[in-house]
Amino acid sequence: MLQPNTIEPYIGYVLMAGLGVVMLFVALAVRRSLVRNTHDFIIADRKIGLGFGVGSVIAVWTWAMAVMMSSAQAYTWGLSGLFWFTVPNGIAVMAMVPFAIKLRKLVPNGYTITDFIRSRFQNRPALVIAVIGMIFGIFLEIIINLKGAVLLVQTIFGIKEIVILAIIIFIVTVYSYFGGIWTSAITATINTLLITVPAAIVTLYVLYKVGGAGVIFETLKQQDPALLSIFRPEAAAGFGITLALGLLASTVADQTFWQKVWAIRPNHVKRTFIWGGAWFYPIPIALGLIGLVALGVGLKLEDAGGDAAAVGPYLISHLGLPLIIVILYVLLVLNACYSTIDGAFSALTSLVAVDIVKPLWPHISEKRLFAATKLSIIVCAAIAGAIVMSGVNFVSLVLTTYAIKTSLLIPLILAIFWKRLTSKAFLWGIVLSIVAGLPVRIIYDELIGTLVIFGISAVVPVVWSLIAKEKPFDYSVLLHTKQLVDTAAVEPVPRAGQPVRGEA
Amino acid sequence: MAYVIAATIIALVVSVVYVGSVWASFRQVRSDKKTEGEGHAPAAQSSHADNGQNESSFSWKALISIVLSSTILYLAGKSAALWHYIPFIAIGSAIAVIVAFSIDLRKKA
Numbered sequence: 270m271l272q273p274n275t276i277e278p279y280i281g282y283v284l285m286a287g288l289g290v291v292m293l294f295v296a297l298a299v300r301r302s303l304v305r306n307t308h309d310f311i312i313a314d315r316k317i318g319l320g321f322g323v324g325s326v327i328a329v330w331t332w333a334m335a336v337m338m339s340s341a342q343a344y345t346w347g348l349s350g351l352f353w354f355t356v357p358n359g360i361a362v363m364a365m366v367p368f369a370i371k372l373r374k375l376v377p378n379g380y381t382i383t384d385f386i387r388s389r390f391q392n393r394p395a396l397v398i399a400v401i402g403m404i405f406g407i408f409l410e411i412i413i414n415l416k417g418a419v420l421l422v423q424t425i426f427g428i429k430e431i432v433i434l435a436i437i438i439f440i441v442t443v444y445s446y447f448g449g450i451w452t453s454a455i456t457a458t459i460n461t462l463l464i465t466v467p468a469a470i471v472t473l474y475v476l477y478k479v480g481g482a483g484v485i486f487e488t489l490k491q492q493d494p495a496l497l498s499i500f501r502p503e504a505a506a507g508f509g510i511t512l513a514l515g516l517l518a519s520t521v522a523d524q525t526f527w528q529k530v531w532a533i534r535p536n537h538v539k540r541t542f543i544w545g546g547a548w549f550y551p552i553p554i555a556l557g558l559i560g561l562v563a564l565g566v567g568l569k570l571e572d573a574g575g576d577a578a579a580v581g582p583y584l585i586s587h588l589g590l591p592l593i594i595v596i597l598y599v600l601l602v603l604n605a606c607y608s609t610i611d612g613a614f615s616a617l618t619s620l621v622a623v624d625i626v627k628p629l630w631p632h633i634s635e636k637r638l639f640a641a642t643k644l645s646i647i648v649c650a651a652i653a654g655a656i657v658m659s660g661v662n663f664v665s666l667v668l669t670t671y672a673i674k675t676s677l678l679i680p681l682i683l684a685i686f687w688k689r690l691t692s693k694a695f696l697w698g699i700v701l702s703i704v705a706g707l708p709v710r711i712i713y714d715e716l717i718g719t720l721v722i723f724g725i726s727a728v729v730p731v732v733w734s735l736i737a738k739e740k741p742f743d744y745s746v747l748l749h750t751k752q753l754v755d756t757a758a759v760e761p762v763p764r765a766g767q768p769v770r771g772e773a
Numbered sequence: 774m775a776y777v778i779a780a781t782i783i784a785l786v787v788s789v790v791y792v793g794s795v796w797a798s799f800r801q802v803r804s805d806k807k808t809e810g811e812g813h814a815p816a817a818q819s820s821h822a823d824n825g826q827n828e829s830s831f832s833w834k835a836l837i838s839i840v841l842s843s844t845i846l847y848l849a850g851k852s853a854a855l856w857h858y859i860p861f862i863a864i865g866s867a868i869a870v871i872v873a874f875s876i877d878l879r880k881k882a
Contacts, residue, residue, distance in 0.1 A: 320874030547838030
């Protein structure tokens, strides 16, 4: 049933560049109409509505790797793999709701989650760890999505890795540079259309091409009936539980989502994340069927290069599908890649402006703050590109980022909801859980390491705070906390040829 | 093939409405921005206007979506008949975004 891949590489170049040009056009239009200052750039004047909110949350959460991993987990574990991959993903987005609502009440003019940590604890080491965790997380999002796009384009078009990386980094950096979170929200909403609609058509065509769902269903039933069950305990133990815990940290301890919490109109925050999580579900469920088809037609993992994530692209390019279907699939994954990287860049700008530049240079002019914010995108793209292109094994980056983000989760939740949590308890909860949990995770087992991190990061802060008996924190002071960029950021950015305030 | 044709037709219609909704919402935001005028209203004004205190942290919709997704996956293991309908719910995600835009525009009207 599988056929040789005869797709020309030039199509890959056209798709990568063409999608980028369209997004750049949108970004420039958005930039001209909606972005006047750093405040617009990093927080969209807190005016993002439900439509752009839901559209962008779905796209930002749909990573390029996730599109392919839904097929990969279905291929590896059957429906149990798809179940354990899909369900925790949606829950992770919806889990943002209680934290988002609470923090939006406590800090209505917030910008970043790390800014909340600064205001809540006034503890520099705790702030530094949190900022590092967020920035590492952003790097990781970018790198993993680049890797996903490389895997796709290489598998289908055979283009060299370094060329793919250079094109994609250049394209996304250029269009992210021009618009900030408004661009990110609007382009991501368009990305959502280009992810969801092709997902349906491509999957249905694949089913048609292999002779219908019944053929695959019967083949799988003969291979192993357990492939058609969602209750295989091996899938839960193999990756499901670890993934579920890790995903919670990926949203609640991630500035990409917190930036949206403060950028969306307050009355839409809850609905945006509930809808975003709920309507994310159809994407991996639909694409997971491609993994089951790969199993059914007897695709060998070695044929796809030994990487289960490549199963989807390999099947799509070796089934003899019409070119338009292959193009739709490639666009689907590229859209997922572009929107997540763009969202990560946008989150980075808010961190850089609020948590790095403003604290270091409190009297910086709006013009320079805006320039520094945008420059951070280029620097981040250059570093991420260098890491991926260098070919270094970035497992240590993945492990460190994962450990910091996981260790942040419970102390962060306590910081939001428990007024007795002290700054030292917060700090040592994070530090000790990393110090003890990371080696366990590396040496012994991913699941045990994760549980150790969660356990220590929960017990230490609670016990420490109860013993310390410090005066409980008064959350109402956060309402009156002066925001770092309120004074400068609402000043308009001078257009070319216009004098900057104070320079005239 | 009938499923593919049906999905393509629905997808085309949904795509047109979706792009139209994005455009209408973008124009709305742009005109709001213009009516704010030359003034650059500080964020405090918009964020204090309604800080979401009417929102509870629990949503039965979240629970329904989790149960529904699990049920779809469970039923997919029971019969192949459902497999041809599952991809259509991906188009449902795009329709949900259109509904979200219509709520935005209705509130503005």
